[in-house]
Amino acid sequence: MTDDSALSTTCHAAGDGRLRHGAALKFFWGPMDCGKSTMALQMNYNHARQGRRGLVLTRIDRSLGPKVTSRIGLAHDAIEVTDDLDLVELVRSKWAAGVGVDYLICDEACFYGEQHIEQMVELVDCYDVDVFAFGLASDFRSVLFPAARRLFELADSVERIQVEVLCWCGRAGALNARVVNGVVARSGEQVVIGDTASDADVRYQVLCRRHFMAGELGSVAPQPALPGM
């Protein structure tokens, strides 16, 4: 990890620009099902146990509510990040209300706006608040989400989550395919809520690069039984 920032942000908040505690913006990314939300909640737990105070945020969680949920059953109430939510103002309002905030856990950060990433940078550099962001890197076309790209550009550290998700062929899963009526979609809206259940009309499946490119979903993944097939 490096604490250097290439930004020339002007901090209007406090301090003389000297390094204080060295807060950092860390981005943890990986394909679906690699345990990002689980790790986000574990991170929150670890920090809270040390007496640090944090906020948990999310956007478009699979629960479709203001919660961070993980596929292995963990859940935590969360603040929904909307377009007009300013993360700096959020933290300042908590402080004004006497609520300490030492860090933010930002799940599903790939769905945030680019402005939110810049607000995270301001929180780190000007307010000494740690920000831990978790999310996908790329969409169903294998193109970076704008917020993920901004995180790659600005984060102090970027880590690929090492819990390995496998393609049906046994290779490491790398890309998030959108499967619409059984076919890998190549165009459409960047964000469409789907499921990983195999019988959904719109679902997502992690594939290796080879099978993402080929659009081959394999026969190992349980497919819906279709009449005549």
Ligand SMILES: [Zn+2]
């Ligand atoms: Zn494969």
